[in-house]
Amino acid sequence: MLHNSEVFFIIRARFIFMFGLNKLFGKLNPEKTAILTALSQYKSAVFPFGIANDWVEKVDKTNDGFEVHLNLPFAAKSALLDIEAELLEKTQTKISLSAEIALTSTNKFKQIKHIVLVASGKGGVGKSTSAVNLVYAMAEQGAKVGILDADIYGPSIPSLFGLEDEKPTTKDNKTLQPIIKDGIKMQSIGFLVPAEDATVWRGPMASQALNQLLNETDWGELDYLFVDMPPGTGDIQLTMTQKVPASGAVIITTPQDLALADAQKGIAMFNQVNLPILGLIENMSHYICGHCGGKNHVFGQQGGERLASRHGVPLLAEIPLDIEIRTHSEQGLNIAKQPIKATENYTACSQLIASMLHYQSSTDSQVEIVMTDD
Numbered sequence: 001m002l003h004n005s006e007v008f009f010i011i012r013a014r015f016i017f018m019f020g021l022n023k024l025f026g027k028l029n030p031e032k033t034a035i036l037t038a039l040s041q042y043k044s045a046v047f048p049f050g051i052a053n054d055w056v057e058k059v060d061k062t063n064d065g066f067e068v069h070l071n072l073p074f075a076a077k078s079a080l081l082d083i084e085a086e087l088l089e090k091t092q093t094k095i096s097l098s099a100e101i102a103l104t105s106t107n108k109f110k111q112i113k114h115i116v117l118v119a120s121g122k123g124g125v126g127k128s129t130s131a132v133n134l135v136y137a138m139a140e141q142g143a144k145v146g147i148l149d150a151d152i153y154g155p156s157i158p159s160l161f162g163l164e165d166e167k168p169t170t171k172d173n174k175t176l177q178p179i180i181k182d183g184i185k186m187q188s189i190g191f192l193v194p195a196e197d198a199t200v201w202r203g204p205m206a207s208q209a210l211n212q213l214l215n216e217t218d219w220g221e222l223d224y225l226f227v228d229m230p231p232g233t234g235d236i237q238l239t240m241t242q243k244v245p246a247s248g249a250v251i252i253t254t255p256q257d258l259a260l261a262d263a264q265k266g267i268a269m270f271n272q273v274n275l276p277i278l279g280l281i282e283n284m285s286h287y288i289c290g291h292c293g294g295k296n297h298v299f300g301q302q303g304g305e306r307l308a309s310r311h312g313v314p315l316l317a318e319i320p321l322d323i324e325i326r327t328h329s330e331q332g333l334n335i336a337k338q339p340i341k342a343t344e345n346y347t348a349c350s351q352l353i354a355s356m357l358h359y360q361s362s363t364d365s366q367v368e369i370v371m372t373d374d
């Protein structure tokens with residue numbers, strides 16, 4: 001038997017559904033209703049609750065099907081092809097999707113919706129390379145993205161973007177303009193002081209420098225700002241973590257035991273300050289043989305998976321050890337615009353991060369799906 005609150009929930013849900021449809025189309029139309037139903041039933045790791053009706057901006061009839069425009073509340077534009085394929089299968093109608101990315105979350109800092117820390121317990125595991133490639137992938141999903149190089153002791157953002165000779169400018173003598181490449185805004189101590197000066201900085205100076213770079217850069221509006229943290233889990237990293245109003249952290253590790261042990265310390269550090277861990281990325285996870293296509297687990301197997309499941313955090317990606325990743329990074333190339341296989345990993349990973357940040361901060365979606373039994 002239904003309880004009062006359940007009856008209320010059902011009436012409310014129906015009201016929202018009907019009102020939403022009427023608002024969109026004036027009068028209900030069976031073909032359009034079927035499209036909305038199919039969209040809401042589409043499920044994937046990135047869209048665990050389907051495509052909500054209120055993300056649908058408009059549905060237009062064309063000569064051979066429909067055009068549907070979405071306002072997606074997180075960056076996942078390249079999922080549209082997959083969604084189109086499922087809609088075709090379900091409705092037997094050709095449906096072309098287009099989308100704008102319009103985050104609904106409130107700003108976490110100034111005009112920045114989300115700040116994501118990219119950390120590693122150990123140096124040299126590919127943290128900066130992964131951070132830069134995630135940023136490229138996220139921008140390709142239609143988001144406004146920035147990256148802050150907090151790796152004060154070894155700033156590598158200028159070289160990974162191929163912008164070593166750039167110098168930030170100021171319009172008002174108070175704030176620095178970020179350097180911009182492919183629409184991505186960036187700031188790094190490496191643009192401001194010679195590398196040898198940065199390496200001698202002590203802890204307080206390092207976290208002060210991070211604060212200044214974050215506060216005194218004119219970031220403008222950003223959906224996601226990634227922070228490339230210094231490697232390690234010591235006091236400096238802890239202080240930095242406490243000073244940045246981040247939404248979550250991503251930890252990069254390799255499958256080696258030593259790296260995994262340090263990644264575990266990273267998990268403990270973020271738990272200590274109650275910062276949600278969005279997931280682990282196992283970098284240099286395996287090597288695909290260029291001759292036979294076989295997978296070689298050069299540094300060990302399933303270490304990232306075991307660590308992730310032990311701590312209840314998602315394993316976001318297993319990125320191969322790939323010569324093209326290294327060469328593209330060394331040349332400062334935008335990996336998301338290159339036709340290389342490894343790009344898929346960063347694309348999938350960036351969508352998962354965007355989705356998790358959305359559902360983590362969206363109270364609306366929780367209100368609609370939670371049912372009480374009192």
Ligand SMILES: Nc1ncnc2c1ncn2[C@@H]1O[C@H](COP(=O)(O)OP(=O)(O)OP(=O)(O)O)[C@@H](O)[C@H]1O
Pocket residue numbers: 120122123124125126127128129130151154156231283284319320321322323325326327329330
């Ligand atoms: N998946 C990969 N495949 C091949 N090479 C990689 C991969 N990831 C990173 N590398 C290479 O490994 C080296 C170290 O990467 P990177 O500088 O990103 O590590 P890091 O963890 O940021 O280091 P640091 O601790 O010094 O900040 C670089 O030469 C980079 O090109």
